[in-house]
Amino acid sequence: MPRGYARNKATKGLITLTVADTYTVEFFQWNARRLEMKPLGTVADVYAEDLRRVFTSETGLDCTLGAMRAA
Incomplete structure (x- = not known):
């Protein structure tokens, strides 16, 4: 993600895909500088169709796979 653009x-x-067929x-x-990763938040039990909505609501950034065209 671009630094400084995400709301959070x-x-x-x-x-991560879980054994319950949902995502975390x-x-x-x-x-x-400190070589450290600070956890900011976790959303569990997300269904595949809700991934985009969760990402956008948490970060304020929109995501897409682009136009999918047949070859």
């Missing part, structure tokens, strides 16, 4: 100050995001979305802030 996140610079890194981690999306975690947000972190990376400090290069």
Whole structure:
């Protein structure tokens, strides 16, 4: 993520698929000077269709996969 643009100050995001077939979305802030990753928040039990909404509501940034065209 671009530094300084996210509402929650996140610079890194981690999306993990759980055994319940849902996702856990975690947000972190990376400090290069101290070489440390500060956890900012976690959203658990997110369904695939809600990933985009959760990302946008947490960061204020919109995400997309772009136009998907047949080859």
